[in-house]
Amino acid sequence: MAKKPLLSIILLLTGLLTYAQQPDAAGLKQLKRDQDTLQALSQEIFSGKGDDGRARATDEFIPLLVRTLKTKYSFRFRFDSLKTVSIQYPQDSTFRVFTWALEHENGFYRHFGAIQMNTPDGTLKLFPLFDASDFMTNTDTITNNKSWYGCLYYNIIHRHYFNQEFYTLFGWDANNPRSQKKIIEILTFKNGVPVFGGPYFSFAEDSVPKPVRNRFIIEYKKESTATLNYNKELDMIVFDHLISETNEPGKKYTYVSDMDYEGFKWAAGKWMHVDKIFHDAIPLGKGAPTPLPLDQKKKSMTQPKSAEDYLEQPTPKKPAPKKKQ
Known part of the structure; x- marks a missing residue:
């Protein structure tokens, strides 16, 4: 009976060593050369x-x-100089996602991307992502890589439930001249093929109660800022509660944060909505994160993990109560 655990350990170590293979000297040289050209093009x-x-x-x-990624074991090369391309990895490093945006002169955006799988033999397995968001009459749908809701991904959270892997993707869409969006959806793999979205929110x-959603999207004023990210300390997704500053709820480009927070907590293979973080999630003595005002002049698509995400910001200290005279 002791042989089975030992065999499992040997197989696991063999798999880890295979995944840790690096490009050879010639491959690494080619990757660096191609990276320089890709950086200039990006x-x-x-x-x-x-x-x-x-x-x-x-x-x-x-x-x-694509040609560069065909270099054997290219998955191990991080492409650190591609500052305008977001490259995100899940915690288990089974794949990585490249995403980038093309801004048109009219202020609208189109997104591009690809999922590179981490293959044991170092060969390329790639799923190109085709942005179909402009043609989706129903955004709350399940899609594949050929009909992708285009955005720049800035975070991935990995969860395991009932022998299935769930990857929650966090994305930012600069959208148009009047509004921007943030998106969360779950990526799964069915028969090795990526599936975007599902009844997980x-x-x-x-x-x-409201109907379950396949994808969760917030849209808000272009000059405003809104949080939508995973909070490791709370083990929750936290996002700003948005309201129309002009009392026109049908116009998403008027939405701004009212400094209240909602969230999602992971339970039984779903993200369960939490209506108020103040009451339901923040431990005693800990304040809610407060987003700092966003300087639009400093906002840059070279930082897909955008500056307004509160995880990148210090929490302002509350002023001490004034003493009575």
Whole structure:
């Protein structure tokens, strides 16, 4: 009976060693050379002149990225110089996601991306992501990589439940001249193929229950800032409660934070909505994180994990109560 655990350990160590393989000297040299070209093209996509110039850079960037990733064990190369491309890994490093955005002169955005799987033999297994968000009449749907809700991913949270892996993706969409969006959805793999979305965002515990959602999106004023991220200390997703500053709830571009917070807690394979973080989640003596005002001049797509996310900000200290005279 003792042989089985030992065999399992040997197989596990063998798998870890295989996954830890690095590109050989020639491969590493080629990766570095290609990275320099990709970096220049990515800067052109971000800040090139005119729609045509940025589109041409995109058309050159995509095939070069694919060709570069075909280098054996390229998964181990981090592409750190690609500052305008978000590269996110889950905790188990079974894959990574590349995402980037193309801004049009009219202020609208199109997103591009790809999922690279971490293969044991170092060969390339890649799923290109095709942005279909502009054509989705129903955003609360389950999609695949060929009909992807385009955005820049800035975080991934991994959960395991009943022999299945769940990867919660956090994304930012600069959207249009009047509003921006943040998105959370769960990525799963069915028969090795990515599936985006699913009935994993539940409102069953609300005082007035609402239907389960396949994808959760907040949309708010372009010049405003809103939190939507995972809080490790609370073990919850936390986001700003939004209201229309002009009392026009039908116009999402008027939405701003009212400094209250909602969230989701993981339970039985779903994210369960928590209506008020103040009452239900924050431990005694701990204050709620307060987002700092966002300086639009400093806002940059070179930082997909955007500055307004409160996890990147210090929590302002509450002023001491004034003493009575």
